Amino acid sequence: KALKRALHSLPKDTNKSMMVVQHLAQNLNIISKTVRQHTRKQRSLSIELKKLVIQFYQRDDITYQLPGKRDYVTVTDDNGESMTLQKRILLYNIRETYQLFVDEYSNKNVDLS
Template sequence: MAKTNAERQKLYRKNLLKNKSMYDQMRKISRIRDNKRHQNLDSDLLQQLRNRQKQVSKKYRDRKKLERINNKQSSSYISRQSFGKAVKRVLQSLPKDIHKCVSVVHHIVQEFNIIPKTTSHHQREQRSLSIELKQLIMNFYSRDGISYQLPGKRDFITIKDNN
C-alpha cells in the first residue's frame, strides 16, 4: 500500500536526524528561508505571526503538562491512604539522627538508580601504625646508645669453651 505524504515526510525527517551534517545543513537553510520571509512581512502580519507562534508554544506546553499529569507512574497502591500509610511506616523506621537518615536515604536512592552512584569510595581507617613509625621504633631498639639492664638479668650470655 502506498504511503501518504505525511508518512513520507515523517520517514524523511527520521532519516534526516540520523545524518548529522545533512540535518545541520537543512536547519541552516530553513533558518535563512524563515528570516527572509520575516523581513518581507509588514508590521501587522509580523505581529500576527508572533501571536500565532506564542499561542502554538503555549498550547504545546499545556499539552506536555497534561501528559505529565496523566502519565504518572502507575502505583500498586489502590488508595491515597494506603500509600500514605506505607510512607509513614518507612519514615518511622528511619534513624532519628538526621545525618544517619540522610545517608540511608541517599544510599537507597542510589540503589534505585534515581541519582548516579558516587565513584569515590570510603577510605577505611585502620588502627595500625604507619610504616614510618614502625621503622623509627625498630631503629630505636636496634641502636646501642641506650642500654638498661634489669636487676638479676644479664645483657649478654657468656659461652665457656672447654678446650
C-alpha cells in the first residue's frame, strides 16, 4: 500500500521521478552519494587580462564619465570590499569596442562574449 502511494505521488516525467528516487536513495544511504556528478569547467580570464580590459574600458576615448553627483554605482571587488565608481557611457557599440581592443592588443586572446 505504501509503495503504491509513493509511486502515485512521483512526478509523471520519468527523468524527474528518477532524480527523486535517486535523491531518496542517497538520503537513506542505500546508494553512495558519490554518484557521477557533472564537474563544471571554468574558463576564467587571468587577473592581468581582466585589469587590462577594465583599463581599456575606462579610457576616455572609449567611454566618457557621467558628470552628476548621483551618477555612481557601488561595486564589490574580488576581495568582497565595496567601492563606488562613477558611471561611464560607451561611445561605440560592443562589437566596435571589441574590434578596437583586438586591434590594439592583438597578442591577447579575448573573445567578444
